[in-house]
Amino acid sequence: MLKNVHFLEKPEEEELKQRLGKAREKLFGQQMLLKDHKVPVLVLVEGWGTAGKGSLIGNLIQNIDPRFFKVAPMEDAPDEEEKRKPFLYRYFSKIPEAGKFMFLDSGWMGEMTGMCLHEGMSQKDYEQRIESIRRFERQLTDNGYLVVKLFCHISQKEQKKRIKELIGNIDTKWRVSEEDKWQNKHYEKCGLVFDRYLEDTHAPSAPWYVIDAKSKKWAELQALDILTQGIEIALQNQSLAVPLLQNVFPLVKMPKLAEVALDQSMEDKEYKGELKTLQFQLQELHNRLYRMKVPVVILFEGWDAAGKGGNIKRITEALDPRGFEVHPIASPEPHEKARHYLWRFWTRLPKTGHIAIFDRSWYGRVMVERLEGFCSENDWKRAYNEMNEFEKELHDWGAVIIKFWVQIDKDTQLARFEERRDTPEKRWKITDEDWRNRQKWDQYEVAVDEMIEKTSTSYAPWHILESVDKKYARIKALKIVIEEIQKALKG
Amino acid sequence: MLKNVHFLEKPEEEELKQRLGKAREKLFGQQMLLKDHKVPVLVLVEGWGTAGKGSLIGNLIQNIDPRFFKVAPMEDAPDEEEKRKPFLYRYFSKIPEAGKFMFLDSGWMGEMTGMCLHEGMSQKDYEQRIESIRRFERQLTDNGYLVVKLFCHISQKEQKKRIKELIGNIDTKWRVSEEDKWQNKHYEKCGLVFDRYLEDTHAPSAPWYVIDAKSKKWAELQALDILTQGIEIALQNQSLAVPLLQNVFPLVKMPKLAEVALDQSMEDKEYKGELKTLQFQLQELHNRLYRMKVPVVILFEGWDAAGKGGNIKRITEALDPRGFEVHPIASPEPHEKARHYLWRFWTRLPKTGHIAIFDRSWYGRVMVERLEGFCSENDWKRAYNEMNEFEKELHDWGAVIIKFWVQIDKDTQLARFEERRDTPEKRWKITDEDWRNRQKWDQYEVAVDEMIEKTSTSYAPWHILESVDKKYARIKALKIVIEEIQKALKG
Numbered sequence: 001m002l003k004n005v006h007f008l009e010k011p012e013e014e015e016l017k018q019r020l021g022k023a024r025e026k027l028f029g030q031q032m033l034l035k036d037h038k039v040p041v042l043v044l045v046e047g048w049g050t051a052g053k054g055s056l057i058g059n060l061i062q063n064i065d066p067r068f069f070k071v072a073p074m075e076d077a078p079d080e081e082e083k084r085k086p087f088l089y090r091y092f093s094k095i096p097e098a099g100k101f102m103f104l105d106s107g108w109m110g111e112m113t114g115m116c117l118h119e120g121m122s123q124k125d126y127e128q129r130i131e132s133i134r135r136f137e138r139q140l141t142d143n144g145y146l147v148v149k150l151f152c153h154i155s156q157k158e159q160k161k162r163i164k165e166l167i168g169n170i171d172t173k174w175r176v177s178e179e180d181k182w183q184n185k186h187y188e189k190c191g192l193v194f195d196r197y198l199e200d201t202h203a204p205s206a207p208w209y210v211i212d213a214k215s216k217k218w219a220e221l222q223a224l225d226i227l228t229q230g231i232e233i234a235l236q237n238q239s240l241a242v243p244l245l246q247n248v249f250p251l252v253k254m255p256k257l258a259e260v261a262l263d264q265s266m267e268d269k270e271y272k273g274e275l276k277t278l279q280f281q282l283q284e285l286h287n288r289l290y291r292m293k294v295p296v297v298i299l300f301e302g303w304d305a306a307g308k309g310g311n312i313k314r315i316t317e318a319l320d321p322r323g324f325e326v327h328p329i330a331s332p333e334p335h336e337k338a339r340h341y342l343w344r345f346w347t348r349l350p351k352t353g354h355i356a357i358f359d360r361s362w363y364g365r366v367m368v369e370r371l372e373g374f375c376s377e378n379d380w381k382r383a384y385n386e387m388n389e390f391e392k393e394l395h396d397w398g399a400v401i402i403k404f405w406v407q408i409d410k411d412t413q414l415a416r417f418e419e420r421r422d423t424p425e426k427r428w429k430i431t432d433e434d435w436r437n438r439q440k441w442d443q444y445e446v447a448v449d450e451m452i453e454k455t456s457t458s459y460a461p462w463h464i465l466e467s468v469d470k471k472y473a474r475i476k477a478l479k480i481v482i483e484e485i486q487k488a489l490k491g
Numbered sequence: 492m493l494k495n496v497h498f499l500e501k502p503e504e505e506e507l508k509q510r511l512g513k514a515r516e517k518l519f520g521q522q523m524l525l526k527d528h529k530v531p532v533l534v535l536v537e538g539w540g541t542a543g544k545g546s547l548i549g550n551l552i553q554n555i556d557p558r559f560f561k562v563a564p565m566e567d568a569p570d571e572e573e574k575r576k577p578f579l580y581r582y583f584s585k586i587p588e589a590g591k592f593m594f595l596d597s598g599w600m601g602e603m604t605g606m607c608l609h610e611g612m613s614q615k616d617y618e619q620r621i622e623s624i625r626r627f628e629r630q631l632t633d634n635g636y637l638v639v640k641l642f643c644h645i646s647q648k649e650q651k652k653r654i655k656e657l658i659g660n661i662d663t664k665w666r667v668s669e670e671d672k673w674q675n676k677h678y679e680k681c682g683l684v685f686d687r688y689l690e691d692t693h694a695p696s697a698p699w700y701v702i703d704a705k706s707k708k709w710a711e712l713q714a715l716d717i718l719t720q721g722i723e724i725a726l727q728n729q730s731l732a733v734p735l736l737q738n739v740f741p742l743v744k745m746p747k748l749a750e751v752a753l754d755q756s757m758e759d760k761e762y763k764g765e766l767k768t769l770q771f772q773l774q775e776l777h778n779r780l781y782r783m784k785v786p787v788v789i790l791f792e793g794w795d796a797a798g799k800g801g802n803i804k805r806i807t808e809a810l811d812p813r814g815f816e817v818h819p820i821a822s823p824e825p826h827e828k829a830r831h832y833l834w835r836f837w838t839r840l841p842k843t844g845h846i847a848i849f850d851r852s853w854y855g856r857v858m859v860e861r862l863e864g865f866c867s868e869n870d871w872k873r874a875y876n877e878m879n880e881f882e883k884e885l886h887d888w889g890a891v892i893i894k895f896w897v898q899i900d901k902d903t904q905l906a907r908f909e910e911r912r913d914t915p916e917k918r919w920k921i922t923d924e925d926w927r928n929r930q931k932w933d934q935y936e937v938a939v940d941e942m943i944e945k946t947s948t949s950y951a952p953w954h955i956l957e958s959v960d961k962k963y964a965r966i967k968a969l970k971i972v973i974e975e976i977q978k979a980l981k982g
Binding site: 001004005006008009138142203204205206207208209210226229230233234236237239240241242243244245246247248249250251253378381 | 492495496629633694696698700701717720724727728730731733734735736737738739741742744869
């Protein structure tokens with residue numbers, strides 16, 4: 001795109017001024033519409049060093065109420081915390097809320113092309129990363145985000161001139177980085193890497209726009225025109241449905257819930273002995289995980305009163321509290337609901353070497369959200385692939401992913417509900433909603449079967465815990481956790 | 492995609508039968524909805540030789556009323572007529588009407604991968620062709636088409652077995668082509684070429700689906716599921732707006748209409764002399780064009796009564812009637828309106844060596860259709876790029892493209908309207924609509940200025956004919972036509 005880019009001619013000063021005025025007004029007027037239509041806008045500003053990315057963003061936000069935008073300056077390298085998270089964490093965690101803007105001053109493109117230029121990347125790694133960026137951007141636009149990608153372009157000569165001018169002045173000298181100078185020296189090489197990246201991530205739903213950044217005002221006008229035009233179009237699309245993609249992940253064949261035998265049980269004595277041994281083993285593994293910086297994600301889904309809490313307790317008892325976190329997942333808070341539904345999970349990922357345990361999880365999308373109509377049919381049908389993609393990211397990052405479905409039958413649930421209801425100290429555990437959900441058991445069973453069938457990938461399969469006898473389930477869960485961690489530590 | 496494809500497991504016979512029944516019913520039920528919602532569906536079935544593409548299509552159409560579908564078997568190489576048209580002509584000309592299905596038994600993928608395998612393609616040619624295919628598919632989906640792309644996959648072993656079985660039977664022997672045998676011998680090489688193509692044209696808006704074609708019924712079920720699911724989603728999207736892409740074509744700077752001086756004129760005597768000379772020259776060039784197989788596309792747009800017809804007459808007078816065609820473009824017929832708006836121009840393209848003259852053209856999209864609200868704002872704003880892409884296809888094919896805007900002022904139009912009205916033999920040339928359009932002169936002028944600015948590419952720029960003096964305009968038009976053809980014959 002850079003090689004063949006054809007810029008429009010810069011208008012005369014007077015015309016430029018007039019058009020700028022109009023474009024600014026337009027953006028100003030659009031903010032309330034965006035809010036009403038709940039469209040989130042992510043603006044990624046990339047480009048050459050000294051091309052004026054920062055000041056471009058500075059100009060754009062002049063026209064937006066401060067309550068409606070944020071700016072994330074990303075020019076610093078990832079910090080220690082971010083380095084211990086997956087590549088996309090930095091960016092996924094910064095996506096805006098519905099109706100608001102987020103401006104990124106350099107982002108995943110800058111990080112990726114920087115790696116290509118300075119560390120080198122194998123063809124395979126490059127392709128994998130591009131694929132994951134494409135998925136990220138597609139997940140955003142599929143879920144109603146407007147993603148505007150701008151690349152600020154200047155010539156080698158112009159960049160050289162700017163660097164010289166900035167360095168020549170004591171007040172601006174600090175604004176020239178070593179990277180800027182390096183780019184200018186290796187302008188052609190950088191151009192090739194940028195160009196390849198732009199081509200590889202140019203999608204009709206989130207296209208690149210190359211901006212002629214030689215003049216600040218002209219660059220601002222180009223950016224405003226692109227941004228306001230993108231907003232106009234996003235406002236026209238209400239609850240867009242997008243094609244469902246074919247599964248490309250290896251799936252493990254799983255039984256239907258109705259086929260799961262539930263008659264396993266365990267004697268109390270055996271249970272106590274096993275529990276002690278396994279917890280000791282897990283404790284030891286936790287230390288090794290920590291040293292080897294392997295992140296672990298464990299999630300529990302299952303029927304109400306199936307025993308998720310008790311399972312989690314038996315695992316956490318064995319863990320050093322500094323190295324794990326339990327995330328009980330209820331319905332989303334307003335600020336979570338206003339973002340891509342995976343945002344609240346991306347932001348709860350463990351650091352490398354840590355364990356995150358989710359008591360309910362992102363799979364709510366294809367169970368409660370599906371059945372209660374909290375999202376559209378296209379949304380939940382698309383979600384199977386989105387979750388497989390999400391877990392693929394975690395897997396590629398090196399995470400161990402363990403997913404449990406805690407299974408009981410309808411009668412067992414009734415007995416436990418009644419016990420809760422009739423035991424004063426357990427009464428808090430049972431709500432009207434639990435009774436309502438119980439009435440939809442059959443619909444849930446269809447949804448759970450479909451979920452398990454479509455998201456049991458080889459890298460993150462479901463494990464079914466037969467939990468009519470809770471002791472049996474707990475021991476089975478501990479054994480699976482230990483086994484999966486051991487596999488990862490060996491691999 | 493082929494390398495990493497993970498197929499779902501084929502269901503047991505009984506389940507397969509049940510699911511097939513349901514899926515067939517679903518497709519049957521969807522046909523009327525598609526008709527009501529005016530969604531056109533293009534199903535491209537590609538795949539290995541002997542994978543059963545034809546019989547798959549045969550099975551799918553069992554569930555569709557014959558009035559609602561067509562099948563285009565493309566397995567033969569392009570015929571003589573098609574060879575003298577641009578690559579995409581074969582396919583663009585076959586796109587379905589709104590509410591109807593078109594099934595292509597192998598198509599642009601087959602043709603392209605065949606070229607790669609048998610004729611070889613330079614990297615540059617490959618990339619250009621891929622780009623043009625991507626544009627084609629995007630233009631369809633942007634304009635509301637559902638494009639379903641299926642690739643029928645079988646293993647080398649399975650293909651070998653099928654070829655042997657088919658050849659072994661005297662009744663089926665003819666069904667094995669040399670190409671099928673060649674593919675089987677060079678299975679791996681073919682797989683690489685197919686795979687690369689699938690990756691390069693896998694777009695979220697028109698994704699590929701790879702079908703496990705080992706069993707016929709199972710293949711049918713997979714295809715039905717993908718097709719009905721795609722239809723379901725297409726039905727949810729009403730008047731979708733899509734992002735406008737940045738112009739990537741080199742533009743020529745053009746004046747605004749208001750800046751065009753209209754005081755040029757020509758003496759009658761000079762006119763007659765020049766006309767004769769130029770027409771003689773053009774006649775001679777037409778012969779050379781014909782021999783060298785260069786196609787020419789000339790189009791005239793301009794104000795009512797500006798003199799388009801007279802200009803066209805002076806050109807055609809010089810041409811051999813066997814080598815040109817004039818296409819007067821009025822509002823589209825119902826069968827044209829039911830398709831992509833460029834379809835009626837794709838199907839009117841000249842053969843190589845021929846001249847097509849359009850009296851009005853595809854630019855109606857950004858003039859009358861824009862101003863009269865015959866298409867959405869997103870539609871006409873997108874059209875500038877679509878036309879540049881269309882003309883780029885023609886240019887890459889080798890066509891000379893000459894676009895005229897015939898310019899007069901408002902007073903001149905009034906004088907000519909009045910003369911037409913008051914002269915009985917000219918009265919047919921003036922209609923109420925002409926008077927209505929005249930009232931919108933200023934709006935048209937804005938639209939024409941924008942059109943000329945955005946579609947004057949270096950390979951197909953606009954030429955403005957100052958036509959207050961018709962003689963001057965005619966001579967200028969002839970000169971430009973001659974000059975452009977001469978350039979092409981030299982180049």
